[in-house]
């Protein structure tokens with residue numbers, strides 16, 4: 081067991097290179113003093129050739145997962161994620177998961193940055209025993225105007241001993257933009273491509289070398305300074321994945337301004353909430369972005385948000401607008417003279433050099449708002465020095481980065497993954513990064529399930545698909561989409577929501593065809609077809625491909641042929657983030673996308689952690705499909721029970737961390753108390769992640785999802801309270817309770833129980849209005865998948881909604897409702913069940 085490695089001995093039982101797996105030999109690394117609890121048993125067959133690299137150690141299977149699931153049930157708030165866990169683990173050749181090892185090929189391991197478990201353990205041991213030495217050696221590879229003081233790390237992780245404090249490299253003076261750009265140019269990488277940009281439209285692309293990127297960043301930095309942005313000022317960036325997004329982040333960092341990127345899918349209300357909280361000097365946006373054929377007018381959203389926050393007393397001096405000519409012309413953009421500035425009119429006129437604002441390692445770098453379990457998003461604050469060292473190091477080791485790599489992370493910079501692993505981590509390593517404009521999330525097709533379809537007969541040439549007077553003559557077959565398999569044939573379908581069984585064929589042929597086109601276009605992984613990702617991989621010879629399980633699952637559904645028609649020979653490492661990756665998606669990713677050749681780094685981490693916490697090192701460890709494996713250097717994960725007692729060995733419980741790591745967030749902006757209450761008070765002495773976790777007999781970690789009221793939809797964190805408060809803002813909604821349910825593509829879907837005000841009838845229109853309200857207030861990605869009419873909600877006598885019951889009703893596990901006798905009115909449960917499919 082690795083986590084409690086300090087003061088322990090780690091004995092590793094290796095299914096050694098030439099050994100029979102059933103007779104492993106022991107490798108004792110003698111960390112400090114011997115301790116039997118710190119033993120890692122590792123039964124695996126020897127390293128095999130590529131084609132045999134999936135090893136099924138059939139002789140030593142256990143049903144541990146069943147046990148893990150059972151034990152999770154004992155946890156008070158575990159009910160919610162058991163169903164999620166079931167989705168992830170159960171029903172998928174359950175018995176094989178745990179002893180199912182996948183080994184890196186010898187060729188891969190021998191060139192890797194960390195080549196063996198022994199090497200990992202040696203480095204890990206050092207990182208735990210001598211964190212100051214370990215991290216300062218790495219930090220020395222970066223440029224520091226002035227070295228840090230005596231203390232590399234100063235922390236208080238225990239609320240009982242006073243305020244929580246985390247400091248790394250305090251007194252060290254540096255600049256992360258300098259380290260990302262100037263330093264790389266100085267060491268000869270000026271002509272190396274920093275960004276390969278790929279537009280949503282095939283053929284629309286561009287590149288920037290490190291020198292060009294530096295010049296553009298300097299021009300914008302000069303412009304921001306001229307506008308009056310100073311060190312410590314906040315700047316909100318509301319941009320899609322154009323090159324200008326990382327440019328804007330780096331420009332802020334260069335002048336010591338604190339950027340807060342707001343995902344450009346958030347609504348005006350959400351943006352206003354963030355503006356009001358951090359009071360930015362400037363908002364940087366673009367006039368519009370194309371989502372398929374439709375232009376989304378981002379500038380209008382920003383205008384509405386700025387007006388809204390002005391009413392709350394927070395005014396924004398300047399709105400810097402990038403003209404995105406592919407989406408919208410200047411003349412069509414609403415404009416406020418004296419307030420709005422066109423990026424293209426001013427930024428290129430500034431000098432392309434700009435002096436660096438040197439900052440303390442503990443000066444803030446950025447604020448990123450993330451969902452918590454209340455309606456108010458949390459402003460997660462990261463500082464400069466520790467974050468820099470941590471993102472660079474995690475990137476290098478978890479992806480086995482080499483200077484020749486071409487790296488593509490599909491995340492948007494609006495989320496932490498885009499901060500740490502599109503911009504900072506890769507650029508600190510001088511990597512070439514692919515930035516793709518397209519939207520990589522959301523499966524539009526899941527909503528098709530149960531829709532009414534109209535199938536154009538294949539034998540008719542396209543010109544025959546003319547509108548006809550009646551269905552009979554229209555050469556259509558129709559029905560309800562019966563199953564997922566059928567959805568694969570979508571190319572030939574016209575779709576209408578099942579309710580609108582059309583009598584009007586004309587509409588059926590015109591309207592749906594249009595919306596079909598829209599549907600295909602809007603979701604970029606499928607545009608122009610489901611092979612787009614692999615087209616991009618081949619185009620840029622991508623070697624490291626990092627994405628989310630939701631995308632893997634959605635591409636998996638489209639069938640292998642979209643993948644196999646592309647070479648993908650360049651790929652050597654795959655990565656996954658955002659939610660647990662289910663073993664079958666893992667295998668598809670490994671076998672089909674990676675041709676059973678590329679290790680997968682399933683990286684567990686959070687906005688709060690800044691960088692990877694539990695992750696495979698691809699050349700070092702055998703992997704188990706679905707497990708994030710072992711902690712990164714310097715990370716001491718612990719699993720605790722509901723009383724906060726650390727559990728040793730094989731177990732399930734709440735995932736916490738024992739000591740600070742350089743990339744940890746330092747506070748919640750403006751609310752240190754909430755920081756302490758949310759993360760450090762639930763289990764005193766530890767950082768509480770909010771996730772459930774199991775550790776198997778071999779020490780591998782299996783993340784089981786959130787244990788709090790946060791739903792993870794396609795890797796996006798959404799607080800149930802946020803959705804509830806959006807719903808109840810509708811004048812006809814009296815009360816709402818939102819829970820997460822398993823979702824085949826999105827991981828979790830949003831399921832809302834809604835009580836409407838007395839006298840208002842339930843109607844389809846109202847349902848639509850409620851969904852629209854959430855879209856408007858939070859963003860389209862938070863729209864509920866299901867509205868369940870609820871005349872009453874199951875509440876305790878003290879009025880607390882019993883979500884445990886709602887989760888069971890939502891997932892139709894009606895025989896597992898448990899004890900409902902403590903409810904103030906147990907009858908509501910039956911009512912809800914009756915209304916389930918109405």
Ligand code: 6R9
Pocket residue numbers: 450495496497656657658659660661682683684685686687688708769770771783784785786792795796797
């Ligand atoms: C990086 C990111 C964090 C939450 C986290 C957990 C889930 C992320 C995961 C994973 C299992 C992984 N999560 N990566 N669960 N395996 N590899 O996604 O940050 O948006 O803050 O979400 O996502 O539940 O607590 P963030």
